[in-house]
Amino acid sequence: MQALPIFINITNRLCVVIGGGEVATRKVSMLLKANAAVTVVSPEFSHELQEMAAVGKIQLIQASYAASQLNGACLVVAATDAQAVNAAVSNDAKALNIPVNVVDAPDLCTFTMGSIIDRSPVVIAVSSEGKAPVLARYVRTKIETMLPTGYGRIAAIAGEFRDQVKAKFATSQARRRFWEDVLQGPMVERVLSGQEQAARQLLQNLLDDQEASTNKGEVFLVGGGPGDPDLLTFRALRLMQQCDVCIYDKLVSPEVMALVRRDAELIYVGKSRDQHTLPQQEINELLAKLALQGKRVLRLKGGDPFIFGRGGEEIETLMQHGVPFQVVPGITAANGVSSYAGIPLTHRDYAQACLFITGHLKDGTLDLDWRAMARPRQTVVVYMGLVGLAQICEKLIEHGVSPAMPVAVVQQGTTQRQKVVVATLADLAAKVAAAGLKAPCLTIIGEVVHLREKLAWFEPKEHAENSIQN
Ligand SMILES: C[S@@+](CC[C@H](N)C(=O)[O-])C[C@H]1O[C@@H](n2cnc3c(N)ncnc32)[C@H](O)[C@@H]1O
CATH class of the missing domain: 3.40.1010.10 (Tetrapyrrole methylase, N-terminal domain)
Known part of the structure; x- marks a missing residue:
């Protein structure tokens, strides 16, 4: 390890950024997240920096770089596109014993910031010691996906109970054991699902020795x-x-x-x-x-x-x-299956509404709102098996829908067993019978089905011949 990861408290402390462009702006935003008092020195400033200064978030000094601008700083960042200036900032800061970061020049840095995963108050920084920043960002993305965004809230709630826990458990070992139990228990999921009051109650119960209700x-x-x-x-x-x-x-x-x-x-x-x-x-x-x-x-x-x-x-x-x-x-099936079948459920030219329906056969008949289903410029998605499909087609035609209206039946959509049968209301029953489909199957009725000809993209592996078009 060539650099020691440390976390510096820079709240209200002067941090000087040399440079006023896009990279400098990013660094300033990062410093502001940690509540620093930021001064930016540059002959020119980005629009964003000017806006930040206008609302009093930062101070701007419109000038060329001079060593005296570093006086009193606890951190310095050099983010200009002039290598000589960056090198001068690095030398001057080192001479003054101020930690300095020079963008894209690891040799000129005495500190780097790493890729940050912010679940404040939990903060993780990933460093590749300046050797492979893209790899560090890749690692960061992996960690981002593993750590729910609510982790910070867990820490904040734990913080609220710190004093009580300290008062109740005399030794650090007992306190550690308590927190280990809490963090492996139901409190975590309560917080992550937004039930923070219930989480606090669980913690309080544990502290009050009411374990039975907590378990x-x-x-x-x-x-x-x-x-x-x-x-x-x-x-x-x-x-x-x-x-x-x-x-x-x-x-x-x-x-x-x-x-x-x-x-x-x-x-x-x-x-x-x-x-x-x-x-x-x-x-x-x-x-x-x-x-x-x-x-x-x-x-x-x-x-x-x-x-x-x-x-x-x-x-x-x-x-x-x-x-x-x-x-x-x-x-839901309508979303997933239609996407993988290349059939948008709404489209400016064909459908401005979408109806999700399900039906059960009662005494061999279907009890559905046929008039609502037969309205023009909409897509109807039918959640049910194949039984009753022939009746749906007949009824829609009876209620004024064109027999040529396109229909798609999708078997096991989004999986490698997906199979799509495209037909019309008039010939759907025959085509479906011939295709030997297996449950579950979803039916999409509407002009949007035509779009599949252009938009089909998903290629399930199990069926070389997965699509039967009309
Ligand atoms: C009782 S509903 C349950 C729906 C489920 N809760 C949802 O949101 O997708 C069952 C029906 O959903 C449809 N379905 C669910 N998954 C499907 C899939 N992968 N492919 C085709 N149809 C599916 C079928 O029409 C099936 O008969």
């Missing part, structure tokens, strides 16, 4: 998206890797299931048509029961839990039992 489990109602695991949210993935038990159904793709924590108990509550493995009410009760046993329960759903996902019913039961929960949205 209650919780439920994560998570949308697993339409199938491609790359479409999971960061939060979904994090919770999937934390759960003790995962309750899932058929709609969750095997690729997404593969990312659930390996040691978690998996409970399948899948439903297939005519064959209800577990009635919804029993699923609701099961979630509450497992959480009340102290478990972290992942309820993993295909798509989004609140779009034809019965997520609302599940959390209603949790509410009744006083079980803490959070809901993580997922990409």
Whole structure:
């Protein structure tokens, strides 16, 4: 290690930046984040620097560089495009024992700032000792994606309890153990899901020795998206890797299931048509029961839990039992599947509205609002299997939609098993029957389907011949 990472408190202390261009502006913004008192010296200043000065955030000295401008500074940054000036700043600062940073000249620096991940008050800086700044930025991006943006809030709340914890635990070892327990417990997820009051209450309970109420489990109602695991949210993935038990159904793709924590108990509550493995009410009760046993329960759903996902019913039961929960949205099938099929759901020339519908056959008939579905200049997305599709086509034609209206049926969209059948209302039933599609399938009805001819981009590997066009 050639340089020691340290964090300097520069609040209200003079930092001098030599240079007034774009790079200098970036450095000034960084120094301001740390509440420095910044003076910028240059014959010319960027527009942004002038704006900052106008509102009193920084001081500008319009002049050529002179060593006397460094007097009293705690840090100096040289960001001019004149190498001789940069070298002079470096020499002068070193002579005055002021730490100096020269942009893109590691040999002239006595300090570098690294690539910063800011979760204030948690701050991480990545350095490559000036040898590979792009690599350092790449590492920073990786860490950014791993650390939820709410980490700073965890630190801030922990800070609020510092004195109480110090008063309660006499030794630093006991305090460390307390914080380790807290940071591996449910408090973290409460903060990250925006339930800060509940997080504070948990901490207070722990301090008041009310562990029983703190040890209650919780439920994560998570949308697993339409199938491609790359479409999971960061939060979904994090919770999937934390759960003790995962309750899932058929709609969750095997690729997404593969990312659930390996040691978690998996409970399948899948439903297939005519064959209800577990009635919804029993699923609701099961979630509450497992959480009340102290478990972290992942309820993993295909798509989004609140779009034809019965997520609302599940959390209603949790509410009744006083079980803490959070809901993580997922990409719903209409979004994911239409994107991967190259069919925008709205388009200035074809559709200004989009209707998501689902239907269940009752006594062999579908009870849908046909007039609303038959309106022009809209796209209709039908969330349901293939049964009833022929009836939908007939009814729409009956209600005035052209038999030539294009329709796409997409099997297992966003996965490597995606298959698309494009037809018209008139010939859809025959084409779908011939294609031998497997569930789940989504149907998109509207002029926008024509766009697939130009916009199809996704090439699933499992079907060399994946698309049947009309
Ligand atoms: C009970 S709904 C659940 C919808 C889910 N909550 C969502 O937001 O996507 C099930 C229907 O969603 C559609 N669906 C879900 N994932 C799909 C996929 N990957 N490809 C095609 N259709 C899908 C099918 O129409 C299926 O019958």
